[in-house]
Amino acid sequence: MSHRYDETDHESYERPRRRTRPRTKDRPSYDDAVDARVITVDRGRFTLDVDGHRVMAMKSRPIGRKGVVVGDRVRVVGDVSGRDGSLARIVEVTERTTVLRRTADDDDPVERVIVSNADQLVVVTALADPEPRPRLIDRALVAAYDAGMAPLLCLTKADLADPEPLLRTYRSLGVPWVVTQRGDDLSEVRAALQGHTSVLVGHSGVGKSTLVNALVPDAHREVGHVNAVTGRGRHTSTSAYLLALPDHAGWIIDTPGIRSFGLAHVQPERLIEAFPDLDEMTEECPRGCTHGEGEPECELDEALAAGTADPDRVESFRRLLAAREGGQEY
Ligand SMILES: Nc1nc2c(ncn2[C@@H]2O[C@H](COP(=O)(O)OP(=O)(O)OP(=O)(O)O)[C@@H](O)[C@H]2O)c(=O)[nH]1
Ligand SMILES: [Zn+2]
Structure with missing residues (x-):
C-alpha cells in the first residue's frame, strides 16, 4: 500500500514536468547559457565577445528594461556561434564590479553609465594640440575615485611639448602616469595596462585612436567587421568599444572624445x-x-x-x- 502511494507521488510529480517541456522551446532553460562580454552597443543590438568570437545579440525578456552597457559580463543563449545569422539572446547581466558614470553637465539629471567592470581609468591628455586641460583631468580623477577605479594619466604627443610642468602636479598626488608619442614602442603603456580592464577617456584629438591602433594592431579591421555585420556607419564616434589586448594582456575600452565630464552624480x-x-x-x-x-x-x-x-x-x-x-x- 505504502509502496503504491510512493509511486503515485512520484508520477504526479513527473507529469507536470513533462507538460512544461514544449514551453522550454521558446523559453530556454538557461543552463546552456554561455558567458560573454559586451564589446559595443548600437541601438539595441549588442556585439559580444564569446571566447574570442564576435556574436551579435539582443536583450531577452528576463533582462527587461535593464540597461546593458559596454564591459558588461552577460549570459547568452541561442546562436552563439554566429553561424546561422540569427541574433543570440542575453538572458542575464552579471553583477557589475564597477560602473563609470558621467552626466552631460553638472546639473543634468540623466546620468549615463558609460562602461562597467573596468578597474582602471586612463585619462588621455595631449601635451599639445589640443592643449592639456587640467580641469578635465581633475574631473576625470573625481569620476575615477567615485567609481572605485584606479586612475592612470597618459600624456600623449610628447614630441610636441615637455611633460614636466603637468607631471609636477600629478606626480605629487600619487597618480601613476605614462608619457608616449606616435611611433613609440609603447612598452611602458603596455606594462601599465597589463592585467587590467582599462577605460580610455579624453578630449577629442588627443590621439586615442592612434594609441589604440598601435596597441591592438587589428583594431581597425575588427571595427570594420562590426560595421559589415550591422550594416551601419562608423561606430567610433558615438559608442564605446571594448578590445582585447594581444597576448591576453588585458582589455581596453575606447570611448568617444568628450568635451566635458559632468559630475552631477557625485556628492x-x-x-x-x-x-x-x-x-x-x-x-x-x-x-x-x-x-x-x-x-x-x-x-x-x-x-x-x-x-x-x-x-x-x-x-x-x-x-x-x-x-x-x-x-x-x-
Ligand atoms: N605630433 C603628434 N601627433 C599625433 C600623435 N598621436 C596622434 N597624433 C595626431 O593627432 C590627431 C588626432 O589623433 P587621433 O588618434 O585621431 O585622436 P583621437 O583622440 O582618437 O580623436 P577622436 O577620434 O576625435 O576622439 C591625428 O592627426 C594624429 O595623427 C603624436 O604622438 N604626435
Ligand atoms: Zn575648509
Whole structure:
C-alpha cells in the first residue's frame, strides 16, 4: 500500500514536468547559457565577445528594461556561434564590479553609465594640440575615485611639448602616469595596462585612436567587421568599444572624445577626495566646512596665504565645487 502511494507521488510529480517541456522551446532553460562580454552597443543590438568570437545579440525578456552597457559580463543563449545569422539572446547581466558614470553637465539629471567592470581609468591628455586641460583631468580623477577605479594619466604627443610642468602636479598626488608619442614602442603603456580592464577617456584629438591602433594592431579591421555585420556607419564616434589586448594582456575600452565630464552624480562633499593634496590640509577646518570660496576659517585659505597650497589646485577644486553646488541636488 505504502509502496503504491510512493509511486503515485512520484508520477504526479513527473507529469507536470513533462507538460512544461514544449514551453522550454521558446523559453530556454538557461543552463546552456554561455558567458560573454559586451564589446559595443548600437541601438539595441549588442556585439559580444564569446571566447574570442564576435556574436551579435539582443536583450531577452528576463533582462527587461535593464540597461546593458559596454564591459558588461552577460549570459547568452541561442546562436552563439554566429553561424546561422540569427541574433543570440542575453538572458542575464552579471553583477557589475564597477560602473563609470558621467552626466552631460553638472546639473543634468540623466546620468549615463558609460562602461562597467573596468578597474582602471586612463585619462588621455595631449601635451599639445589640443592643449592639456587640467580641469578635465581633475574631473576625470573625481569620476575615477567615485567609481572605485584606479586612475592612470597618459600624456600623449610628447614630441610636441615637455611633460614636466603637468607631471609636477600629478606626480605629487600619487597618480601613476605614462608619457608616449606616435611611433613609440609603447612598452611602458603596455606594462601599465597589463592585467587590467582599462577605460580610455579624453578630449577629442588627443590621439586615442592612434594609441589604440598601435596597441591592438587589428583594431581597425575588427571595427570594420562590426560595421559589415550591422550594416551601419562608423561606430567610433558615438559608442564605446571594448578590445582585447594581444597576448591576453588585458582589455581596453575606447570611448568617444568628450568635451566635458559632468559630475552631477557625485556628492559635492566627496569631491575633495579626488584632491588628496588639498584634502589633507582641511583636517582642521570648522565642522561642515565645504572648503569653498568664502567659507570662514577654511584651512585652504590659510594654506594659500602661507604659500603651502598650490593656488591652481585650489582654484580647480573650488571651481568644480561651485559648478556642482550651482546645480541641483540629486
Ligand atoms: N605630433 C603628434 N601627433 C599625433 C600623435 N598621436 C596622434 N597624433 C595626431 O593627432 C590627431 C588626432 O589623433 P587621433 O588618434 O585621431 O585622436 P583621437 O583622440 O582618437 O580623436 P577622436 O577620434 O576625435 O576622439 C591625428 O592627426 C594624429 O595623427 C603624436 O604622438 N604626435
Ligand atoms: Zn575648509
